[in-house]
Amino acid sequence: MQLTTASPDPAPSTRSAMDSLWGMIRRRRGRAVLYGSLAAIIALLGFSQVDPLYQAESTLVVDRAARTPGDDDGNRQIDYSFLNTQRDLLMSDAVLNSALVATGSLTRKPYAQAPDPIAILRHRISMIVSKDSWIITVSLRDESAEKARNLLALVLHSYAHHEIDLRQNRRRAEFAFLGHQVDAERELLTAARAREQDFRANHGILTADSDHSPLASQWESYAAKRVDLLRELDSCRVVIGQMAASDALPDAEARTRSLLEIAEIKQDVAVGRLREGLATLQDKAVQLGQKYKAKHPRMLEVNGQIAAEREQLAQAIGIARSALENRERALARENDHGGAQRGAQRA
Numbered sequence: 001m002q003l004t005t006a007s008p009d010p011a012p013s014t015r016s017a018m019d020s021l022w023g024m025i026r027r028r029r030g031r032a033v034l035y036g037s038l039a040a041i042i043a044l045l046g047f048s049q050v051d052p053l054y055q056a057e058s059t060l061v062v063d064r065a066a067r068t069p070g071d072d073d074g075n076r077q078i079d080y081s082f083l084n085t086q087r088d089l090l091m092s093d094a095v096l097n098s099a100l101v102a103t104g105s106l107t108r109k110p111y112a113q114a115p116d117p118i119a120i121l122r123h124r125i126s127m128i129v130s131k132d133s134w135i136i137t138v139s140l141r142d143e144s145a146e147k148a149r150n151l152l153a154l155v156l157h158s159y160a161h162h163e164i165d166l167r168q169n170r171r172r173a174e175f176a177f178l179g180h181q182v183d184a185e186r187e188l189l190t191a192a193r194a195r196e197q198d199f200r201a202n203h204g205i206l207t208a209d210s211d212h213s214p215l216a217s218q219w220e221s222y223a224a225k226r227v228d229l230l231r232e233l234d235s236c237r238v239v240i241g242q243m244a245a246s247d248a249l250p251d252a253e254a255r256t257r258s259l260l261e262i263a264e265i266k267q268d269v270a271v272g273r274l275r276e277g278l279a280t281l282q283d284k285a286v287q288l289g290q291k292y293k294a295k296h297p298r299m300l301e302v303n304g305q306i307a308a309e310r311e312q313l314a315q316a317i318g319i320a321r322s323a324l325e326n327r328e329r330a331l332a333r334e335n336d337h338g339g340a341q342r343g344a345q346r347a
Contacts, residue, residue, distance in 0.1 A: 056148040057139040083129050090159045096121050098158040103151050236328035239264050268320040274313040281306045
C-alpha cells in the first residue's frame with residue numbers, strides 16, 4: 001500500500017482566520033467600534049494635512065533703484081538684504097490679507113472659519129530668491145488651478161500697490177522732514193537778519209556791500225559828472241585857443257571874419273541877427289552905389305548905418321567871447337574845487 005502526502009488547502013485556513021477575527025469582533029463589539037472610530041479620525045486628520053495638488057508660479061524681477069558707481073550689467077553686486085526686504089513685504093499680513101479679501105477666499109475652505117487664514121496662505125506660498133540675479137520666484141498651492149492662479153495674481157498685485165504706497169509714504173516723510181528743516185533755517189536766517197539790522201543801527205552802518213554803498217554810488221556819480229565837466233572844459237579851451245589865434249591877425253576885419261568862423265560865436269543869437277542886418281545893409285549899399293556917388297546923402301546914410309552895425313556886431317562878438325571865457329574859468333574852478341573835495345573825502 002502506497003501512502004501519499006497531500007498538501008494542505010490554504011482556503012480553509014484563511015476562512016478559519018476570518019471566522020476567528022469576526023468572532024472576536026462580535027465578542028468585543030465595543031472595543032472594535034472605538035478602535036474603528038479612532039482609525040477613521042486619524043485618517044481624516046492625515047488627509048486634511050495633505051498639501052493641495054495644484055500650484056501656480058510667477059517670477060518677479062526686482063529693479064534696483066540705485067547702483068554703485070562702476071557697476072555694469074555684467075558685474076553687479078547683489079544686495080541680499082534688499083531682496084529679503086522685498087520678500088518680507090510680499091509675505092506681510094497687509095499684502096496677504098488684501099489678496100484674500102479681493103479674491104473672496106475668506107468664504108471658502110480652508111480659509112473660511114480658520115483662526116488665522118493669513119497663516120494658511122503664507123504656508124501655501126513658497127519663494128525662491130536667486131543668488132545670481134534680482135529675480136524672486138513665487139509659487140502658490142491650492143486645490144484648484146484657477147483659484148491658485150487668481151490668488152497668486154492678486155497677491156502680486158497687492159504687493160506692487162503696497163510697495164508704491166511705501167515709497168510714496170517715504171517720500172512724503174522726506175519732504176516733510178526737508179520742509180521742517182527749511183522752516184527752521186528760515187527762522188534762523190530771519191533772526192540773523194534782525195540781529196544784523198540792530199547791529200547796523202547801533203553802529204551807524206548803512207550797508208556792508210562796499211561796491212553798492214552810498215559812498216560808492218556818490219563816487220560813481222562824481223566820476224560821471226567829472227567826465228562831462230572835463231569834456232566841456234576841453235571844448236571851451238579849444239574855443240579860447242581859436243579866439244587867441246584870431247586876435248593874432250593884424251587886420252581888424254580879418255580878425256572879425258576869423259572870430260565869426262568859430263561855431264560858438266557864429267551860433268550866438270545876437271551875433272547872428274547883427275550879421276543878417278549887416279549883410280542887408282551891404283546889399284543895399286551896393287544897389288545905391290550903382291545909382292549915386294559916394295558923397296550922395298543916401299550913400300552917406302547907408303554907410304553910416306553899416307558902420308554902426310559893424311560896431312554893434314563887434315560888441316556882440318565881444319559879449320559872446322566874454323561869455324565863453326567866463327564859462328571856461330567857471331569850469332576850471334569847478335574842476336579844481338571837485339578835485340580838492342574828492343581829495344578831502346579820500347583823506
